[in-house]
Amino acid sequence: MAATVTSPDGRTVVNIGVNGDGKPSYSVSFDTTEIIRPSALGLIFRGGPNLDTGLSIAAETTATSDSTWEQPWGERRVVRDQYNELLVTFEADDPKRRFSVRFRVHDDGLGFRYEVPAQDAFGAVVIDDELTEFRLPVDAMGWWTPARGFNRYEYHTRRLSVVDLTLANTPATFRLANGTHVSLHEAALVNYAGYVLEQRDHGVLKTNLTPWPDGAGVKTATPFVTPWRTIQVADNATGLLNSSLILNLNEPNKLGDVSWVEPGKYIGIWWALHLGEKTWGSGPAHGATTDEAKRYIDFAAEHGFSGVLVEGWNTGWDGNWMENGAVFSFTESYPDFDLQEVAAYALAKGTRLVGHHETSGHISNYESQMNDAFELYGAVGVRQVKTGYVAHGGTLQRIDEDGKLINEWHDGQFAVDHFTRALEAAAQHQISINTHEPVKDTGLRRTYPNWLTREGARGQEYNSAWPLPNRVDHTVNLVYTRMLAGPLDFTPGIFNLQHQGADSNRRVNSTLAHQLALYIVLYSPVQMAADLPRNYLARPDAFQFIKDVPTDWEDSVALAGKAGDFVVFARRDRNSDDWYIGAITDESARQVDVPLDFLEAGQRYTATIYRDGDDAHWESNPLAVEIEQRIVTAADSLTLPLAAGGGAALRLEPQP
Numbered sequence: 001m002a003a004t005v006t007s008p009d010g011r012t013v014v015n016i017g018v019n020g021d022g023k024p025s026y027s028v029s030f031d032t033t034e035i036i037r038p039s040a041l042g043l044i045f046r047g048g049p050n051l052d053t054g055l056s057i058a059a060e061t062t063a064t065s066d067s068t069w070e071q072p073w074g075e076r077r078v079v080r081d082q083y084n085e086l087l088v089t090f091e092a093d094d095p096k097r098r099f100s101v102r103f104r105v106h107d108d109g110l111g112f113r114y115e116v117p118a119q120d121a122f123g124a125v126v127i128d129d130e131l132t133e134f135r136l137p138v139d140a141m142g143w144w145t146p147a148r149g150f151n152r153y154e155y156h157t158r159r160l161s162v163v164d165l166t167l168a169n170t171p172a173t174f175r176l177a178n179g180t181h182v183s184l185h186e187a188a189l190v191n192y193a194g195y196v197l198e199q200r201d202h203g204v205l206k207t208n209l210t211p212w213p214d215g216a217g218v219k220t221a222t223p224f225v226t227p228w229r230t231i232q233v234a235d236n237a238t239g240l241l242n243s244s245l246i247l248n249l250n251e252p253n254k255l256g257d258v259s260w261v262e263p264g265k266y267i268g269i270w271w272a273l274h275l276g277e278k279t280w281g282s283g284p285a286h287g288a289t290t291d292e293a294k295r296y297i298d299f300a301a302e303h304g305f306s307g308v309l310v311e312g313w314n315t316g317w318d319g320n321w322m323e324n325g326a327v328f329s330f331t332e333s334y335p336d337f338d339l340q341e342v343a344a345y346a347l348a349k350g351t352r353l354v355g356h357h358e359t360s361g362h363i364s365n366y367e368s369q370m371n372d373a374f375e376l377y378g379a380v381g382v383r384q385v386k387t388g389y390v391a392h393g394g395t396l397q398r399i400d401e402d403g404k405l406i407n408e409w410h411d412g413q414f415a416v417d418h419f420t421r422a423l424e425a426a427a428q429h430q431i432s433i434n435t436h437e438p439v440k441d442t443g444l445r446r447t448y449p450n451w452l453t454r455e456g457a458r459g460q461e462y463n464s465a466w467p468l469p470n471r472v473d474h475t476v477n478l479v480y481t482r483m484l485a486g487p488l489d490f491t492p493g494i495f496n497l498q499h500q501g502a503d504s505n506r507r508v509n510s511t512l513a514h515q516l517a518l519y520i521v522l523y524s525p526v527q528m529a530a531d532l533p534r535n536y537l538a539r540p541d542a543f544q545f546i547k548d549v550p551t552d553w554e555d556s557v558a559l560a561g562k563a564g565d566f567v568v569f570a571r572r573d574r575n576s577d578d579w580y581i582g583a584i585t586d587e588s589a590r591q592v593d594v595p596l597d598f599l600e601a602g603q604r605y606t607a608t609i610y611r612d613g614d615d616a617h618w619e620s621n622p623l624a625v626e627i628e629q630r631i632v633t634a635a636d637s638l639t640l641p642l643a644a645g646g647g648a649a650l651r652l653e654p655q656p
């Protein structure tokens with residue numbers, strides 16, 4: 001018993017079968033090379049019966065689809081969604097059970113999900129285990145972050161042979177011996193638990209559902225569908241970066257008119273807090289005062305920023321705020337911060353206050369105030385709120401029906417459901433969300449376009465006065481792993497790279513040109529200019545790039561790169577004919593050649609190039625930047641020298 005489905009270009013072939021014991025499995029080949037060995041499918045329910053054995057294929061339904069859809073904002077406006085589909089229905093007798101697996105095979109990879117209809121054997125169910133495997137070739141090389149740790153997704157990337165993986169977050173990316181690249185992740189994570197990859201035998205990676213405290217994976221009822229299990233496939237590393245598979249597998253926009261969702265750039269009372277110059281809590285160094293907020297608003301208005309984030313405005317931060325989840329108010333300001341006055345001042349200056357809700361992981365306290373909090377912000381003209389869930393992995397807090405404190409994971413089903421509730425509550429007040437310490441991104445921005453961006457990685461904040469800054473190769477590793485999931489609020493743009501003095505290892509391990517390139521390389525529809533205003537005023541030449549760079553794109557293309565080593569992106573502005581290029585490298589200096597054949601033929605462009613100075617180096621000479629202008633056309637090719645830990649950022653404007 002077997003079934004087959006092939007990608008539209010014929011290169012990816014998925015075979016589905018059932019063995020002699022009635023155990024279902026699938027395998028995948030790409031250009032006739034097996035890239036996923038026969039791998040298990042199935043679901044285990046508490047108390048049984050299960051969907052794992054004694055099964056036969058009862059029906060196969062095929063479909064093809066080729067359509068395009070538009071993103072309200074994004075890395076590209078028009079997305080093509082072309083696939084071949086196969087719905088395989090499995091059945092078992094005694095007791096009678098039935099479920100289907102829907103496979104969608106695109107040219108850039110595939111997704112499959114379980115669909116379990118209502119039936120006598122199952123009503124309300126607890127899924128204790130999902131058997132889905134991805135059996136990779138044992139000689140695959142991989143990039144991933146360790147999973148289920150105290151630090152959630154905030155780890156440096158491991159770059160090891162697949163056989164050295166224990167528990168890994170997704171997206172996890174692999175290079176196979178023949179150079180084919182594969183990335184494992186999921187799409188449309190709703191009403192379900194997130195999964196991490198667990199190695200069960202050499203190269204045998206199994207889905208491990210993040211559990212509820214009682215060990216259950218998912219509590220649901222038939223009929224239900226699971227999120228899509230995704231396998232992106234490409235000839236090379238940049239092919240993965242140019243894929244829209246995750247978005248294509250999500251449901252269309254549920255919110256209707258989302259013209260109120262606004263991409264843009266923001267500054268904020270933020271880096272000063274992380275450097276220790278100011279405090280979140282009250283006292284003489286309180287950062288979020290009305291006066292300080294107005295100073296930032298003046299700066300934003302003068303330099304064209306659409307938002308000003310203010311953290312520490314609400315009561316509850318005093319003492320160790322990481323432990324203050326139960327006492328935060330989301331509507332009461334500290335006495336030295338006048339929310340109405342600050343928000344109105346921002347609007348009068350043509351910018352907006354960006355709101356902030358730090359929950360410190362206490363979901364119940366937040367949910368009890370969430371609607372009032374969004375209503376308050378909405379009433380004063382706030383359009384974006386940064387939320388925070390600072391709490392160790394597995395220690396989000398909720399109070400259950402009996403008043404008992406229960407701990408949850410950031411990617412367990414309870415948290416997944418909370419994030420959806422928060423998005424829906426925010427949308428009621430035309431508010432968009434930027435989640436820090438989030439669940440991983442699975443492309444839900446398509447369905448909820450007010451989920452603008454999120455963290456879910458070691459961000460720039462690790463480069464502040466904290467003890468262990470990001471490694472030199474961290475950002476380029478993010479490109480090939482975390483960024484495959486969706487937008488990242490990394491908060492680029494630190495200019496004062498050695499803020500604790502040249503001898504301190506508490507610093508930013510990159511060059512200044514690398515910081516500029518991050519605005520192009522690490523996509524987010526809202527980008528922060530994270531440094532202090534005074535540090536921008538000290539470098540007006542480099543600051544000009546941050547002022548110019550847009551955050552909403554007509555199109556994006558990864559032009560060149562190697563996983564974990566370097567990348568070059570070109571993006572076209574959605575609101576003009578300007579193109580931007582960003583390139584970054586790891587600790588190795590290199591030259592990259594960038595053919596400009598993506599530009600409009602025959603058109604002359606002024607290229608403003610921000611590149612590493614000739615003797616720039618992330619460690620010894622990070623601030624050396626050369627800014628030069630050239631006239632270029634589509635027939636030209638640029639050679640960009642990237643210093644160790646360096647980068648290049650370019651604006652290309654058509655000449656009139």
Ligand code: NOJ
Pocket residue numbers: 270311358388390436437455459461
């Ligand atoms: C962690 C967030 O990542 C950071 O941006 C924020 O400043 C703090 N939490 C406080 O909310």
